[in-house]
Amino acid sequence: MxxxxxxxxxxxxxxxxxxxxxxxxxxxxxxxxxxxxxxxxxxxxxxxxxxxxxxxxxxxxxxxxxxxxxxxxxxxxxxxxxxxxxxxxxxxxxxxxxxxxxxxxxxxxxxxxxxxxxxxxxxxxxxxxxxxxxxxxxxxxxxxxxxxxxxxxxxxxxxxxxxxxxxxxxxxxxxxxxxxxxxxxxxxxxxxxxxxxxxxxxxxxxxxxxxxxxxxxxxxxxxxxxxxxKVLSFGKEVESCIGKLVLEINNNQLTSALIKYPPRFLAIKLLENDEEIKSSFKNNEIIKTADEFRNQLEDIHGEDVHTIISSEIYNKIHVISDKVLLIKPHKGKKKVRLADVFDHLTTHSILGYLILVAVLFGIYSFTFSFGGFFSGLIDELYTTWSEFIYNSFGEENLIVKIFWGGGLGGFLGGIGGVLV
Ligand SMILES: Nc1nc2c(ncn2[C@@H]2O[C@H](COP(=O)(O)OP(=O)(O)OP(=O)(O)O)[C@@H](O)[C@H]2O)c(=O)[nH]1
Ligand SMILES: [Mg+2]
CATH class of the missing domain: 3.40.50.300 (P-loop containing nucleotide triphosphate hydrolases)
Structure with missing residues (x-):
């Protein structure tokens, strides 16, 4: 072609x-x-x-x-x-x-x-x-x-x-x-x-x-x-009234204002009390029948005809849109960003709190274990150097007393104390 x-x-x-x-x-x-x-x-x-x-x-x-x-x-x-x-x-x-x-x-x-x-x-x-x-x-x-x-x-x-x-x-x-x-x-x-x-x-x-x-x-x-x-039926009672009205409409001569409308449409509009359509009908019998049907239907359903008919239409539409409206799956695997994962986990209603507790505990144990290790290291450094300095220059040496005993030695000893 x-x-x-x-x-x-x-x-x-x-x-x-x-x-x-x-x-x-x-x-x-x-x-x-x-x-x-x-x-x-x-x-x-x-x-x-x-x-x-x-x-x-x-x-x-x-x-x-x-x-x-x-x-x-x-x-x-x-x-x-x-x-x-x-x-x-x-x-x-x-x-x-x-x-x-x-x-x-x-x-x-x-x-x-x-x-x-x-x-x-x-x-x-x-x-x-x-x-x-x-x-x-x-x-x-x-x-x-x-x-x-x-x-x-x-x-x-x-x-x-x-x-x-x-x-x-x-x-x-x-x-x-x-x-x-x-x-x-x-x-x-x-x-x-x-x-x-x-x-x-x-x-x-x-x-x-x-x-x-x-x-x-x-x-x-x-x-x-x-x-x-097959696409849309208004339910047994309404359809039966429409069917009877359609028969009556088909047996009547319609005015030029009505002739273009399908009989089923006219029947529905008569049931709905459409003034424009009603006024175009010459035959008052049809209008009377439609009025009676409307009253019967409203008695049975406890609602006005408009509501009965439109809720049938909406029910049908609901089924249709459920069937035809599709949610597209993502094309290929979306790249997962680490920040998004953290975001997701830390803002989670339960996991968020567990993570908070774990982080606080982590900081607490880090301070103690790392602090202990570091202060031990400084302590060892202080002792080794003290031994070396005192052995080399003698404990009574004035310069050693000022610089090691009072200054650097005190400083290292102080840091070790704070860390502990
Ligand atoms: N994104 C998007 N916007 C659209 C599209 N078609 C129409 N619009 C927008 O929808 C709005 C309404 O469009 P109109 O063409 O004026 O709608 P209308 O059916 O003529 O409305 P009435 O004359 O009030 O019955 C405008 O702002 C348009 O720009 C479309 O295919 N995509
Ligand atoms: Mg327009």
């Missing part, structure tokens, strides 16, 4: 140019705008969402023969209707204006971020998960098992370091894959991630160009979604 030479003729004619619409979605402060800037550079326009006071950032780039229109959505924590940002995002994500959603996730805050991912999954939109800020995670000596995450979600999950521009263009390659195959996981059914990483850009120009389908609103409609019930 990578042996093909780029077909510049095809590339330059622009005859295969097609448009892929991308939205960047995720929690606040995860790096969406950095990815957006890396991709779109100076081609950005700022406006407002129609009829709303929420800022809309849009930009574009040409990449591998495609024109990518990219919208940087506001950072949000949920797809409920707590804020204008959430309403704008949710409506846009399910609209025909966008083909592929890139869910930007902060690697250092996996648990909180995946909560939003699970909500996006309920919207059944073509989704690519970008795990950003991998540099920070890796600096903490941690890694993510991307293969395991892809197998759980059956969706592409890619590492990104937005501030260095690492992995951002791979997101677009993945988007092309999705659009071409109209399958969220087409690629991974056949190949490993490693093989995928070695795809050159020529691969997209030459191999795929023949399969290329016209990108249009059908991408979403024809999309084959992974079976998510």
């Amino acid at each position: 990578s042996g093909h030479t780029p077909n510049n003729k095809l590339k330059n004619t622009g005859m295969y140019k097609d448009i892929i619409n991308i939205a960047l979605a995720g929690n606040p402060n995860v790096g969406k705008s950095v990815i957006f800037n890396q991709l779109t550079g100076l081609s950005q326009t700022i406006g407002n969402w129609p009829g709303k006071t929420v800022e809309r950032m849009e930009g574009h780039l040409d990449f591998l023969g495609y024109r990518f229109n990219i919208v940087d959505l506001p950072g949000i924590y949920s797809l409920s209707t707590y804020s204008l940002e959430e309403i704008v995002s949710r409506e846009y994500i399910v609209s025909d204006d966008v083909d592929v959603i890139i869910n930007v996730v902060d690697a250092t805050n996996l648990e909180r971020n995946l909560f939003f991912t699970f909500q996006l999954l309920e919207l059944k939109v073509p989704l690519i998960i970008a795990i950003n800020q991998m540099d920070i995670l890796r600096r903490r000596n941690m890694e993510i098992d991307f293969k395991a995450l892809e197998n759980i979600f059956k969706l592409p999950v890619l590492p990104v370091v937005a501030v260095h521009g690492t992995g951002v263009h791979q997101l677009l390659e993945e988007a092309i894959e999705m659009v071409v195959f109209q399958h969220p996981h087409a690629h991974y059914n056949e190949k490993t991630r490693d093989e995928h990483d070695h795809h050159s850009h020529d691969y997209y120009r030459t191999e795929h160009i023949h399969d290329k389908v016209k990108v249009n609103s059908k991408v979403k409609n024809n999309f084959k979604f992974p079976e998510l019930s």
Whole structure:
């Protein structure tokens, strides 16, 4: 595949140019705008969402023969209707204006971020998960098992370091894959991630160009979604209520405001008492049934439906992050510094005190044994020299008396005494 030479003729004619619409979605402060800037550079326009006071950032780039229109959505924590940002995002994500959603996730805050991912999954939109800020995670000596995450979600999950521009263009390659195959996981059914990483850009120009389908609103409609019930179930009672509501929703004609949402998402939102969704339903019977179900569930669990559902999601996320978040072993043996060993031993809660006692005892016995040895030596020196001097000059010699008896002799005798 990578042996093909780029077909510049095809590339330059622009005859295969097609448009892929991308939205960047995720929690606040995860790096969406950095990815957006890396991709779109100076081609950005700022406006407002129609009829709303929420800022809309849009930009574009040409990449591998495609024109990518990219919208940087506001950072949000949920797809409920707590804020204008959430309403704008949710409506846009399910609209025909966008083909592929890139869910930007902060690697250092996996648990909180995946909560939003699970909500996006309920919207059944073509989704690519970008795990950003991998540099920070890796600096903490941690890694993510991307293969395991892809197998759980059956969706592409890619590492990104937005501030260095690492992995951002791979997101677009993945988007092309999705659009071409109209399958969220087409690629991974056949190949490993490693093989995928070695795809050159020529691969997209030459191999795929023949399969290329016209990108249009059908991408979403024809999309084959992974079976998510195995990934996340809200428990028997909640699932039974959702199932019954889904049947009722399917038997009803939905308004244009609702038609884009998957019935399961609508059922969950009805249970959660989402005012925006409720007000769009013409049929009051469905709302009444949902209200009854909500009361029943809250009686059984002793908690409100929001809490029941979100605690199921968090339980699941906990299991997932335990599985995919890896702590890297040190590469090779780290050099052990003697100072570190001393530091470690002397500050140890038990060993520290034992070492202190041993050191004090050591000083004590050193003073006595070394002091005794040294004073013995001086004593011996004094006696030998005294004998020699007295024998040589006589004990009564005045000079000997002054210099040896009073001065040097006294000095040596004094040191010996102190040491003893
Ligand atoms: N170290 C590191 N920092 C990053 C990375 N990506 C983003 N940041 C930093 O994270 C902060 C938030 O980035 P933004 O792009 O503004 O985040 P956002 O998702 O657009 O935030 P909202 O617009 O509030 O939703 C900035 O200070 C970035 O410099 C990354 O890959 N590595
Ligand atoms: Mg931003």
